[in-house]
Amino acid sequence: MSDNINRQVLVKKLPNGIPAEDDFEMGGSPIPDPVEGTFRARTLVLSLDPYIRAVMSGRHFYGAPQPGDVMRGRSVARVDASRHPQYREGDVVVMESGMQDYVISNGGDVHRADTGTAPVSTALGVLGMPGLTAYAALLGPAQIKEGETVVVSAASGAVGSMVGQIAKIKGCRAIGIVGSDDKSAWTETEAGFDACLNRKTDDLHARLTELASDGADIFFDNTGGEIQGLVMTKHLALNSRVILSGLITQYNLAESPPGPNLGNLCKMRTTVFGFVVYDFEHMRARFLTDAKRWYAEGKIKFKEDMTEGLETAPAQFSKLMHGNNFGKTLVKVAD
Numbered sequence: 001m002s003d004n005i006n007r008q009v010l011v012k013k014l015p016n017g018i019p020a021e022d023d024f025e026m027g028g029s030p031i032p033d034p035v036e037g038t039f040r041a042r043t044l045v046l047s048l049d050p051y052i053r054a055v056m057s058g059r060h061f062y063g064a065p066q067p068g069d070v071m072r073g074r075s076v077a078r079v080d081a082s083r084h085p086q087y088r089e090g091d092v093v094v095m096e097s098g099m100q101d102y103v104i105s106n107g108g109d110v111h112r113a114d115t116g117t118a119p120v121s122t123a124l125g126v127l128g129m130p131g132l133t134a135y136a137a138l139l140g141p142a143q144i145k146e147g148e149t150v151v152v153s154a155a156s157g158a159v160g161s162m163v164g165q166i167a168k169i170k171g172c173r174a175i176g177i178v179g180s181d182d183k184s185a186w187t188e189t190e191a192g193f194d195a196c197l198n199r200k201t202d203d204l205h206a207r208l209t210e211l212a213s214d215g216a217d218i219f220f221d222n223t224g225g226e227i228q229g230l231v232m233t234k235h236l237a238l239n240s241r242v243i244l245s246g247l248i249t250q251y252n253l254a255e256s257p258p259g260p261n262l263g264n265l266c267k268m269r270t271t272v273f274g275f276v277v278y279d280f281e282h283m284r285a286r287f288l289t290d291a292k293r294w295y296a297e298g299k300i301k302f303k304e305d306m307t308e309g310l311e312t313a314p315a316q317f318s319k320l321m322h323g324n325n326f327g328k329t330l331v332k333v334a335d
C-alpha cells in the first residue's frame with residue numbers, strides 16, 4: 001500500500017469460538033486530516049486485550065462490530081497534526097484508536113502517557129488499565145492488609161503480575177496460578193511471587209492446601225472456570241474477599257457454563273466483588289504516583305509479548321485468546 005494510506009485491521013466475520021487470524025482482514029482508507037477541535041494521532045503501540053473478545057460477542061458496552069468495521073483497540077499514539085487546543089504535535093497519548101495507523105480524535109477518552117522512567121509501552125500494561133485494575137481492586141474493595149495471602153490466576157499477565165507484586169509490596173504472600181512452567185518460573189524469580197503453580201501440570205488442590213493451609217484471604221480471579229470453582233469451594237479463608245476480575249475461560253463460549261457451588265462463600269463469610277476498572281478512574285492519579293515510584297525502585301517487573309507490524313495484530317489476538325501469550329500482548333506499529 002502507498003504511504004498515504006491509513007492501514008486498518010477490519011472485522012471480516014464475527015468469530016465462532018476462539019478468534020482466528022482469518023476472522024480479520026487488512027484494509028485501508030486515505031489518511032484523514034484533523035478539522036478544528038480535533039487532532040490526528042499515529043499509532044505507536046497497539047494493545048490487545050481480552051475485553052476485545054467480549055466486544056466481538058456483543059457482551060461489552062461498546063456494542064458488537066459489524067463485518068467491515070475497524071477493530072477496536074487502545075494504543076499509545078503520537079499526535080502528528082493538531083487543531084485541538086489541548087494537544088500539540090509530538091504529544092504521546094493513550095487512546096481508543098482502533099487497530100489502524102492513524103485516527104482522528106476530539107480528545108474524549110484520551111490521556112497523556114505518563115510512565116516516568118518505565119518504557120512508554122507500559123502505559124498499556126502494568127502502568128495502564130491492567131495495572132490500575134490490580135491496584136484499584138486490591139486497595140479498594142479487597143482492602144488488602146499486611147500478612148494476608150493473595151491467590152491470583154493468569155498471574156504472569158499484566159493484571160495478574162501486578163496483583164502479586166502489589167501484594168508483595170503490601171507485605172502479603174502472593175501465590176500465582178499460570179499455564180506453563182516458563183510463566184511459573186518468571187512469576188517466581190522475576191516478579192517475586194512466593195509460589196506459582198502450573199494449572200496444567202500441578203495438582204492445584206494439593207499444592208494450595210500445602211501453600212495456603214488457612215486459605216486465601218484474597219482470591220483475584222482472572223479466569224473463572226475450574227480454578228474459580230476450586231478456590232471458591234475449597235481454598236478461601238474466613239472473611240475472605242474474592243475479586244471477580246475476568247472470566248477468560250468463558251469469553252470464547254456462546255453460553256455461560258454452570259457456576260460454582262456457593263455454599264462455601266457463606267461458611268467463610270466471603271465478600272465477592274464484581275470489579276470493573278472503568279468505575280475506578282478516580283484512583284488513576286494515586287495509582288500512577290505509587291506505580292511509577294515502585295517501578296523506579298525496582299519493585300515492579302513486567303513481561304511483554306510484542307510483535308512488530310499492524311498486520312500481525314490478528315494473529316496476536318488469536319494467540320491471546322488461546323491463552324498462549326506470555327505477558328502483556330502488544331503490537332509495535334511505528335517508532
Ligand SMILES: NC(=O)c1ccc[n+]([C@@H]2O[C@H](COP(=O)([O-])OP(=O)(O)OC[C@H]3O[C@@H](n4cnc5c(N)ncnc54)[C@H](OP(=O)(O)O)[C@@H]3O)[C@@H](O)[C@H]2O)c1
Pocket residue numbers: 049050051129130133153154155156157158159160177178179180183199222223244245246247248249250275276277278320321322323324325326327328329
Ligand atoms: N475487571 C476489569 O475491569 C478488568 C480489566 C482488565 C482486565 N481484566 C481481566 O483480567 C484478566 C487478565 O487480563 P490481562 O490483560 O492481564 O491478560 P493476560 O493475563 O496477559 O492474558 C490472558 C491469560 O489468561 C489465561 N487463561 C486461562 N484460561 C484461559 C483460557 N481458557 N483461554 C485463554 N486464556 C486463558 C492465560 O494465562 P495462563 O495460561 O497463564 O493461565 C492467558 O495468558 C482477563 O480475564 C481480563 O478480562 C479485567
